[in-house]
Amino acid sequence: MSGGVDSAVAAARMLDAGHEVVGVHLALSRSAKTLREGARGCCTIEDAGDARRVADRLGIPFYVWDMAGAFQRDVIDDFVAEYEAGRTPNPCLRCNEKIKFAALLDKALALGFDAVATGHYAQVVEGTAGRELHRAVDEGKDQSYVLGVLDADQLARSFFPLGDTTKPQIREEAAARGFAVAKKPDSHDICFIADGNTRGWLTERLGERPGEIVDEVSGEVVGAHQGSYGFTVGQRRGLGLERSSLDGSPRFVTGVDARDNRVFIGTSDLLGVRHVVGQSARWCGPAPSGEVRVGAQLRAHGEEIPATARVEACDGGEGQGGESRLVVDLDEPVRGVAPGQSVVLYDGTRVVGSATIATTAR
Template identity: 55%
Template sequence: MRVLAAMSGGVDSAVAAARAVAAGHDVTGVHLALSAKPGTLRTGARGCCTIEDSRDARRAADLLSIPFYVWDFAERFTEEVIETFVGEYAAGRTPNPCLTCNEKIKFEALLEKAMALGFDAVCTGHYARLSVVDGVPELRRSRDEGKDQSYVLASLTSEQLRHSMFPLGGSLKSEVREEAAEQDLAVAKKPDSHDICFIPDGDTKSFLEKKLGQTPGQLVDDETGEVLGEHTGVHGFTVGQRKGLGIDSPAPDGNPRYVLSLEPVSGTVKVGSRDRLAVTEIDAKRPIWPSEKPLDGPTECVIQVRAHGGTADAVAEFDGAGITIQLRQELQGVAPGQAVVLYRPEESGDLVLGSGIISATR
């Protein structure tokens, strides 16, 4: 097969490309330039998508003796990922920009261009297991549970998955680093990137304030209605947040207060005790079924609401438009705008049944 290997400049994508080469595929490497000013993105252990990363990707491609290109996706990344991120926060929701990037950039824009150029598949360093049985894709958790990325891939369509390769799904991260060292890849010990790549200093609140300006509002006790303080914008808060609320006095019982809900129209941020964060029901819109099999009646499953953690046993039902989920265990800090992914536990790795975007909680 003709395979386009997306090479971020990290160890995972380099080893994924190496495995595609070893499997006998005709591999071409590509690095995505996602910023018109790459120096503004994070460097070192906390970032990705920098000039340094593109050079690391090129060195890995040279070592593997495969062609290598840099594709400029900066404009589309700004429109699809950064502007969506800002717009969601302005609407009082909590988005996951990495999920959006995977959906809109790596497996829509990239795959679209790859197919137009005659490639058969896109290969990435994501930790997830993927198989295609009788033309139907099956996406599962990776062997390395701590690195599993099936959550951020669950928004991909079956057609996108048919043209995707995840060579690392059956490996542990430690094995991947060992393999990189054995092949003399310079990125073998390169630290993993984390946090949001397009916020250079990691200060999300300041980033959003620069984009949206200040929209003052009130911090209100959810039970009593008492005004506890002022703030400069609902975009500076997320459901479940405890620190940095700007409230001078403690709660009457001495316990911390948490953000319970955001009302962008009125500018109200409601706060209260931790137990009021508990969620037992979730509604989700924009359902996606990677294996083209929508839920048929009430379905026992395990749901996940964050990239790492936030899981619970549940019963989910699809009404033809959205998904309603009844949780068997309470979850806290669940916010509209987050993705919810439905899994069916299996010995071969939990199977992704579907995903949706949380629209309401109760």
């Protein structure tokens, strides 16, 4: 129970369904702030209090579980390391994979509970081969993308009671139940960067590392930066360049070379990606066999693109180990796809699985 409206209604619905429900708020910060800043951030002392008041109204036990250490190690430290290596991670997927449906679920099972229920907008459907993860009915709120890291065993012990309802309906239900959080703003952006300034937050931790901004086509040095970790493929704003000196056309980040601390820029025609290779694949059910037609989504609120996917054995190259890799060929180019992001595969509304993008090609 995050202290928001979604997890409040999720708890109420699980109780209505006849389950024995215990509310748990995760303390993910070693020095939690007292108040939220509007819709930014989460896991504040105020949020814990909101969750407790909902639990009291429902008449269920409520606990705060300290997972700050695991969150620091598996989410925040991973986030910093990925940006430092020139990649663009999605911390929400990592949190679901390592915290909510791993550390939290493991602790719950050890204490004798059967499952974890959350306020995510997704649906679990009983299929012929077991439980399946599907998109929510509210397309605008669908969160199946950030749940694409769950495997079959985790799905078997997960409930998403809100997947068949739209967000306005959830707020109406919360108000009808008398929850004070009915109109509370949704949290967004990265929860541990409350002011939304990712580059500034990373600079505090990694320090300034001056380097060159290079035109990808000409090879000319056209500017300077204070750390390649502050850039991601597809980025247009914050380049610090005078457009007039670059023929007046807008420029975008086309690549980040962390080893040489260089940022490459180019025109929009250089951004389209048609080929993606992913590693560390996770499957929500059986892994696909052979070449399959799928829908591929490459960012949390991105469009689903028709694609062909296949699983291949790795050649043992750098960073690959001996594991397999997922190869995805997109029917149409997608702009701004960066290594470190995740590709999530769909068969209709069903989530097939996901992988972390290692390389891309145009």
